[in-house]
Amino acid sequence: MPSDEVYAEIQSAVTAGEPAVLATVAQTFGSTPRKTGAKMVVRRDGSFVGTIGGGCGEAEVWQEAMDVLDGGAARVVTVDLTEPTDGEDKICGGVMRVFLEPLGRTTAAL
Amino acid sequence: MTPPDTPPSDMPRVDESLPARIAQAILTASRDGPPLVSCSVIAAPEALGVAAAIGDKLLVFHDGATLGEIASGALAAAIRHEALAAIPRHAVETAAFTPAGDRIDGRRAIEAAGDVIEVLMEVVEPAATLLVVGGGHVGRSVGEIGALLGMSVVVLDDREDYANTDRFPFADQVICGDFASELDAFPINANTYIVLVSRGHKVDELSLARVVTRGPAYVGMIGSKRRTRTVLEHLATDGIRADALARVFTPIGLDIRAETPEEIALAVLAEIVLVRRGGSGRPLSPPGQALSGDI
Incomplete structure (x- = not known):
């Protein structure tokens, strides 16, 4: 379950119209570091609140989040943790689908 | 609001x-x-x-x-x-x-x-709260496994040696105080799971009377069949609603032949997960496959 800090961050970003991206684990297959519902808010300066799994796949999601911040659309990113990256052990081993959505764009048609 | x-x-x-x-x-x-x-x-x-x-x-x-x-x-x-x-x-x-x-x-x-x-x-919803009444061996293991499962753990005991943060580093709150008044003041809702494992059935009985009608998600009380039945009879005589008493899990826990405090805690938390998620408590393997009937 996401921490109070994450929900508070979402609320303040939306209310202040501060651009940010919310990443939520929408689905997992196999062994993943965080379960469905885990959340991370990425701010425009690249800092973030919350975690969707530490080293495992977070960097990939963060990259996509930066693209959403640059005006990209909401999307689902599939993070495959079954392939070990160079020089690293296969620690996590599962696949997770992460939903990315922009927060705080008061100009958006909503 | x-x-x-x-x-x-x-x-x-x-x-x-x-x-x-x-x-x-x-x-x-x-x-x-x-x-x-x-x-x-x-x-x-x-x-x-x-x-x-x-x-x-x-x-x-x-x-x-x-x-x-x-x-x-x-x-x-x-x-x-x-x-x-x-x-x-x-x-x-x-x-x-x-x-x-x-x-x-x-x-x-x-x-x-x-x-x-x-x-x-x-x-x-708010995080599920696991209220452990009694900080003894079983209470400690119950709290530890509850924290592992992501529950917000609160421990209550009236003895300082059994209600302190050194003993319960994983608890969100450790309350040392009178059972009756602390329980009266404690917020209980449909996401509160209460485990009564205090030092004696008298404390369990007065604690149960304080919480059972307040709509918790789960109340379980430790004790033998005979002793826990006596407690329920006392409370019925005291006028506690029968429908509330019928929802008390006592003796507590799933039957896994638990013996040690840690095993008992595991049986209790398994029961809590079952209540929370709506499981059956049966092995997932078909009857007769891995477990023979006479185990």
Whole structure:
């Protein structure tokens, strides 16, 4: 379950119209570091609140989040943790689908 | 809880846009409840021709009220129905639907169906609280496993040696005080799980009387069949409602022949997960396959 800090961050970003991206684990297959519902808010300066799994796949999601911040659309990113990256052990081993959505764009048609 | 229509001019302006109201409702539900379900469209292939787009959001409140909008017609009704069904399961899951509103479960079935609308449904509610009454060996193990399962653990005992943060580093709160008055002051709701494992059945009895009618998700009390029956009879004589007493899990825990405090705690937490998720308590393997009947 996401921490109070994450929900508070979402609320303040939306209310202040501060651009940010919310990443939520929408689905997992196999062994993943965080379960469905885990959340991370990425701010425009690249800092973030919350975690969707530490080293495992977070960097990939963060990259996509930066693209959403640059005006990209909401999307689902599939993070495959079954392939070990160079020089690293296969620690996590599962696949997770992460939903990315922009927060705080008061100009958006909503 | 409704804010006044016209806030005093010295108050900060309240952002009444839909996203702001949704974010505020989610924050409130996560802190104080009651639970709601946040539904987000995460896939809506254009070929399906449904009036839904990625990022559309709908909140479904526990009483069926809604905020926001996703799709229309049968699909909208199905999403709302599935959202309400998720609340008692405390579920956080992605559900796949056909444009007609039929839910499809399982990765293979979804792949076979081809294009589907996918909705992330998250029950938002305060963290489940595990109130452990009694900080002895069993209480300590119960708290430890509860914390491991992500529950917010609160321990109560009237002895300082058994109610301190050195003994319970994993607890969110350790209360050292009189059982009756501390329990009276403790907030209990439908997401509160209470385990009575104090030093004696007298304390368990007075504790049970303080909590059993206040609508907790679970109350379990340790003790033998005979002793716990006596406690229930006492409370019935004292005028505690029979329907409330009938919901007490006592003797406590699933039957796994637990002996050590750690094993007992495991049996208790297994029972709590069963209540929380709606399981059966039976092995998943077919009868007679791995476990013979006479074990």
